[in-house]
Amino acid sequence: MTTTIHGGIGQSLARKEDARFIRGKGNYVDDIQLPGMLFLDFTRSPYAHAKITAIHPEKALKIPGVLAVITGKDLDAAKLAWMPTLMSDTQMVLPIDTVKFQGQEVVGIVADSRYSAADGAAAVEIDYEPLPVVTDPVKALLPDAPLVRPDKTKKSNHIWHWETGDKAGTDAALAKSDVVVHQDLYLPRLNVSSMETCGCVAQFDTMGRLTVWMTTQAPHAIRTVFALVAGLPEQNIRIISPDLGGGFGGKVPVYPGYVVAVVAALKTGHAVKWVEDRMDNLMSSSFARDYHISADIGATKDGKLTGLRVKTVADHGYADAAANPSKFPAGLFHIITGSYPFDKAFVEVDGVYTNKPPGGIAYRCSFRVTEAAFTIERLVDGIAHKLGMDPAEFRLKNFIPPESFPYKSALGWTYDSGNYAGALNLAMKMIDYPALRKEQVEKRKRGELMGIGISSFTEIVGAGPSAQFDILGIKMFEGCEIRIHPTGKVMARFGTKSQGQGHETTYSQILAEELGIPAENIAIEEGDTDTAPYGLGTYASRSTPTAGAAAVIAARKIREKAQKIAAHLLEVSPDDLEWKDYKFQVKGVPEKSKTMADVAFAAYTNPAPGTEAGLEAVDYYDPPNMTYPFGSYVCVVDIDKGTGQVNIRRFVAVDDCGTIINPMIVEGQIHGGLNMGLAPALYEQITYDENGNMRGNSFLDYLVPTAVESPHWETGKTTTPSPHHPIGAKGVGESPTVGAPAAIVNAVVDALSPLGVTNIDIPIYPWKVWQILHDKGQN
Amino acid sequence: MIPPKFDYHAPGTVDEAIGLLQKNAGDAKVLAGGQSLLPLMKLRLAEPKMLIDISRIAKLSYIQEDPELLRVGAATKINDLNDSQVIRSRYPMLADAGAHIADPLVRNMGTVGGNVCHGDPGNDLPACMLAIGARYVVRGPKGDRTIAAKEFYRDTFVTALDPAEILTEVQIPKAQNGDGGAYMKMERKVGDFAIAAVAVHLRLDSKGTVTSAGIALTNVGPTVLMAGKAASSLVGHKPTDADFLAAGKLAAEAAQPASDMRGPAEFKKGIVQTLTRRALHLAWGRAGGKS
Amino acid sequence: MASTAIPRLTAGAPMGGPTRMVHITVNDVPFAIEVQDRTLLVHFLRDTLGMTGTHIGCDTTHCGACTVLLDDRPVKSCTVLAVQADGRKVRTVEGLESGGKLHPVQEGFTAEHGLQCGFCTPGMMMTSVALLAKNPNPTEDEIRHAISGNLCRCTGYMNIVKAIQHAAKASGGAK
Ligand SMILES: Cc1cc2nc3c(=O)[nH]c(=O)nc-3n(C[C@H](O)[C@H](O)[C@H](O)COP(=O)(O)OP(=O)(O)OC[C@H]3O[C@@H](n4cnc5c(N)ncnc54)[C@H](O)[C@@H]3O)c2cc1C
Ligand code: FES
Numbered sequence A: 001m002t003t004t005i006h007g008g009i010g011q012s013l014a015r016k017e018d019a020r021f022i023r024g025k026g027n028y029v030d031d032i033q034l035p036g037m038l039f040l041d042f043t044r045s046p047y048a049h050a051k052i053t054a055i056h057p058e059k060a061l062k063i064p065g066v067l068a069v070i071t072g073k074d075l076d077a078a079k080l081a082w083m084p085t086l087m088s089d090t091q092m093v094l095p096i097d098t099v100k101f102q103g104q105e106v107v108g109i110v111a112d113s114r115y116s117a118a119d120g121a122a123a124v125e126i127d128y129e130p131l132p133v134v135t136d137p138v139k140a141l142l143p144d145a146p147l148v149r150p151d152k153t154k155k156s157n158h159i160w161h162w163e164t165g166d167k168a169g170t171d172a173a174l175a176k177s178d179v180v181v182h183q184d185l186y187l188p189r190l191n192v193s194s195m196e197t198c199g200c201v202a203q204f205d206t207m208g209r210l211t212v213w214m215t216t217q218a219p220h221a222i223r224t225v226f227a228l229v230a231g232l233p234e235q236n237i238r239i240i241s242p243d244l245g246g247g248f249g250g251k252v253p254v255y256p257g258y259v260v261a262v263v264a265a266l267k268t269g270h271a272v273k274w275v276e277d278r279m280d281n282l283m284s285s286s287f288a289r290d291y292h293i294s295a296d297i298g299a300t301k302d303g304k305l306t307g308l309r310v311k312t313v314a315d316h317g318y319a320d321a322a323a324n325p326s327k328f329p330a331g332l333f334h335i336i337t338g339s340y341p342f343d344k345a346f347v348e349v350d351g352v353y354t355n356k357p358p359g360g361i362a363y364r365c366s367f368r369v370t371e372a373a374f375t376i377e378r379l380v381d382g383i384a385h386k387l388g389m390d391p392a393e394f395r396l397k398n399f400i401p402p403e404s405f406p407y408k409s410a411l412g413w414t415y416d417s418g419n420y421a422g423a424l425n426l427a428m429k430m431i432d433y434p435a436l437r438k439e440q441v442e443k444r445k446r447g448e449l450m451g452i453g454i455s456s457f458t459e460i461v462g463a464g465p466s467a468q469f470d471i472l473g474i475k476m477f478e479g480c481e482i483r484i485h486p487t488g489k490v491m492a493r494f495g496t497k498s499q500g501q502g503h504e505t506t507y508s509q510i511l512a513e514e515l516g517i518p519a520e521n522i523a524i525e526e527g528d529t530d531t532a533p534y535g536l537g538t539y540a541s542r543s544t545p546t547a548g549a550a551a552v553i554a555a556r557k558i559r560e561k562a563q564k565i566a567a568h569l570l571e572v573s574p575d576d577l578e579w580k581d582y583k584f585q586v587k588g589v590p591e592k593s594k595t596m597a598d599v600a601f602a603a604y605t606n607p608a609p610g611t612e613a614g615l616e617a618v619d620y621y622d623p624p625n626m627t628y629p630f631g632s633y634v635c636v637v638d639i640d641k642g643t644g645q646v647n648i649r650r651f652v653a654v655d656d657c658g659t660i661i662n663p664m665i666v667e668g669q670i671h672g673g674l675n676m677g678l679a680p681a682l683y684e685q686i687t688y689d690e691n692g693n694m695r696g697n698s699f700l701d702y703l704v705p706t707a708v709e710s711p712h713w714e715t716g717k718t719t720t721p722s723p724h725h726p727i728g729a730k731g732v733g734e735s736p737t738v739g740a741p742a743a744i745v746n747a748v749v750d751a752l753s754p755l756g757v758t759n760i761d762i763p764i765y766p767w768k769v770w771q772i773l774h775d776k777g778q779n
Numbered sequence B: 001m002i003p004p005k006f007d008y009h010a011p012g013t014v015d016e017a018i019g020l021l022q023k024n025a026g027d028a029k030v031l032a033g034g035q036s037l038l039p040l041m042k043l044r045l046a047e048p049k050m051l052i053d054i055s056r057i058a059k060l061s062y063i064q065e066d067p068e069l070l071r072v073g074a075a076t077k078i079n080d081l082n083d084s085q086v087i088r089s090r091y092p093m094l095a096d097a098g099a100h101i102a103d104p105l106v107r108n109m110g111t112v113g114g115n116v117c118h119g120d121p122g123n124d125l126p127a128c129m130l131a132i133g134a135r136y137v138v139r140g141p142k143g144d145r146t147i148a149a150k151e152f153y154r155d156t157f158v159t160a161l162d163p164a165e166i167l168t169e170v171q172i173p174k175a176q177n178g179d180g181g182a183y184m185k186m187e188r189k190v191g192d193f194a195i196a197a198v199a200v201h202l203r204l205d206s207k208g209t210v211t212s213a214g215i216a217l218t219n220v221g222p223t224v225l226m227a228g229k230a231a232s233s234l235v236g237h238k239p240t241d242a243d244f245l246a247a248g249k250l251a252a253e254a255a256q257p258a259s260d261m262r263g264p265a266e267f268k269k270g271i272v273q274t275l276t277r278r279a280l281h282l283a284w285g286r287a288g289g290k291s
Numbered sequence C: 001m002a003s004t005a006i007p008r009l010t011a012g013a014p015m016g017g018p019t020r021m022v023h024i025t026v027n028d029v030p031f032a033i034e035v036q037d038r039t040l041l042v043h044f045l046r047d048t049l050g051m052t053g054t055h056i057g058c059d060t061t062h063c064g065a066c067t068v069l070l071d072d073r074p075v076k077s078c079t080v081l082a083v084q085a086d087g088r089k090v091r092t093v094e095g096l097e098s099g100g101k102l103h104p105v106q107e108g109f110t111a112e113h114g115l116q117c118g119f120c121t122p123g124m125m126m127t128s129v130a131l132l133a134k135n136p137n138p139t140e141d142e143i144r145h146a147i148s149g150n151l152c153r154c155t156g157y158m159n160i161v162k163a164i165q166h167a168a169k170a171s172g173g174a175k
């Protein structure tokens, strides 16, 4: 019989953070009220590219309550008009003379209330001289394209070229292949649309010390960036990330609003709040995706994959402001060989400037992993179809077999562990795949459109090993600091920041397991740079792989010291003790034991001779490798021929994220991730017209799915622990977002395949399906 | 997003409200539920200097069937329409439409009067009113007049209402045996305005022959549109699916959609065709028609 | 930086423009407060009363983060003027717990993990409370339609549906 501890690993412990949220007592940035606090709002550019010829703030300044305006010229005087991006590019805080995208912040208005600030923003008059606009990155590369960044030495919109893999070998492998499928794919721009937008409150105290409450997923990194950019002494900066209403990558970058709020606070001597409207957020916060992909995949005629070649144009808007802490400009895009053992693969990406907002960010995935997973899972389906093979059978035939892990991919990643067939077989069983195929045959005879789509993705999370990852040179480690108080209660602090993932609960569970102290006696704190150990923050599903590991190791450091104290209390040698059933026991004499609480009290009252008082530990964990969660999804769709409407009838998701700490939280993460996989497949995109006008800059046209559009998700799991993580956990929040889109698109293409359809662009709006059916005389 | 400044009045009677409208001609707007007007004001696309809230006027909210007419008070909330037993059982077209207007929260504020007066071709109730042959009772400085719904819509956001007039009641011919209506809407997601939507109303005689028909279209033109030819093609027939299909084609011809974020014009016409045929089947069944 | 002299400031409540006195009962407590005519109910609750449990997630009446009960019906308080609520009752998330006892909907959201970041949660719960008052035993489909004016970006709605079913069962519905 195994002993368990309350709230240990594997239990669906109810979330600790819920107590405040269900009472309306969460503390989000916009909830912060300080005495004398002012409000910042912006007048934004109606043009995508224009010279600013004059700014007339007079009318705005006459509005009661409007106190000040801040322009790019004001910032320039303090050398703050531009700021560096994480990708060594530069980005404007406020423009001095030229705007580069529609919705760009031009003038900051400081007022005594949000109402007056809004009135002020509407009253500022700005004269513009429109300049030629380019919004299509392919056109931006043409020689006569308008130059987006004349400030750069390179007089072209081309930012960088990056490639990896064996070009000649891949070309040769494809040339020799019996079949090759070529596919162009476009992953449109997206906005993460966390329900809370971005914002901050900045305040200088009388000693000149700056505190900023900020919607940030990475408070420490922000503190260091502020110190480097603004030249403030780092000990005089305190960044507090209070409760966050979702992040999904959108709260990693530094936005102009944060900087202007700090400047406004400095100039006025008052606390200044800035909170974006939703439209501000959709128009100017960082985007995701916008990858134009052109790919070839080859196979032998008996269905063995041979080679993969991918060429991509990456639209970065007017600055490469990607929130990508890797050393690779295209992030982890070279996970693109997915779950398959390619001998040869080659990937190249070109970054391009356009007159659009800068970025990009992840949208609930590691950097560019969705782009990769979508591409490979679409292509694998395409080539299976061309070979006349069932897509499930084709995948099962090609998967990297479980016995070859750790597996080194053609593009240089070392996959830690996997059992891809296990996940696909379970998903097929849950949905009864053979029965569906049979039903499909019947339906096709009657002319009905039903499709089944599979996606067997491999994720890469847990950034990351310091050889490949850093932010401004800072390694991507993660910190945990544990203090055990005399009464056996625990305070643990982390450098990560939950945005809804339930860290307060999950970390408690890890520590409960490792320390033998019930989760209810463990308090978790994150997000305050004054108190938390340094860390790089929460995104890319890195918290459990990195901070979770730091927690385990810090706890084990405590156990090491605790063992000495326990030995002292039991009057035996530390070697005579073992850690068993969550206590120190004299080997072979289980009734002689001490709990961690006993030890904690002794650590302060009766420490072992030669040991310091107290019971604390810190660990900074630099992961030896990434973790590679995976899964297989099967989706069934029915298509209404009269309207082109796609109805997702069933969607089964089998995920494998290694050891599961809290099954309830993991399942919740999967549901949410699936919805953010559904969204780009069928609903969301941001587009621009030729003049750079953003189409759909509110939730009227940016179609975040409601409960009605969202399917009843069915989940299953397999468990393949990570061999290099101290408890085998891999991270899960994003896998479904990565894996789901291809399953849905594959299902729709499968439904339409009798009509000769091999691809359909996302988002799959009814009109696109209707058009195909109409062209084929089907409606 | 913050609305610009305005002056707010909440008169207790319709006449008081009309007086205010008259005195502040051009500057004042009627506020009913505010679910169309306030969003426009928050975006500063509308900047009235004065709002006249009619929601506090007694006796503007009712659903009443008398021997001739179904009477719906202008301030009746859309959700009250949806919840009404009379509407659900005897005027199901209105319940179909009501259930697809915006979302359940907006429908708790939004009113029938606001929906039919706003003049947005995307509003769902106007097509129902055209198809079913409703009349609007409006009161102005010179007293009451009634306007046929089909005469009411002039252009996008332009109606036959004078600036100092208020809609007080919508009048719908009382449902008879052999009446059947349906409203079908296709939307990008719940809460969205229609890609296209179709209201159909049929009246059958005891033998199942169509004696009158009304078909109207939402969001496929500058205003709500009548599909007159489609409707008249059914009159005098005991219709079959082929007739409904033909009527669908005629309805698609009547549509004047523009290509936009909801899809290309040709697609929208296709949707009008599909929805018309389906709505006719549903209305036909509801009217007691048998195929 | 151009600026006017910075005066002594009061709290961040909306100022400027025509004002009037409103009498609004929030969670059974009557308030009589002078507001600008244009003050949105959500700002009255958040900025004037300091009741920040009601959130703002959009500008266009689409997200429902601001949902409160106005005379027992759920409405989007970002698209209601405070003056429209004059003389009426408002219930917010802060008014759900009573006498130290959580509302069954609050219990349901915790028990079924119906929230992640918590930002949509107050609005979602207010809609749920109204739904269950009207329909004590809703089907999954009825629940999904009832909450279709409330967006959630975190949960995929699955556990929100379960949370509402949980609350229905606890309140004697959903046998
Ligand atoms: C997110 C969202 C989605 C929506 N989706 C839809 C949809 O799918 N379908 C749809 O039909 N509507 C939709 N709407 C609009 C809205 O539901 C209705 O138009 C609204 O209910 C109108 O009613 P109201 O009482 O709120 O009107 P208000 O906003 O108060 O008024 C609208 C207009 O009508 C005038 N008016 C109102 N009542 C009278 C009267 N009695 N006499 C004279 N003039 C009057 C006002 O002056 C104003 O110009 C949506 C709104 C939102 C916010
Ligand atoms: S804040 Fe989004 S609907 Fe009110």
Ligand code: FES
Pocket (backbone or CB within 6 Å): A195, A245, A246, A500, C114, C115, C116, C117, C118, C119, C120, C121, C151, C152, C153, C154, C155
């Ligand atoms: S829990 Fe985050 S938006 Fe719903």
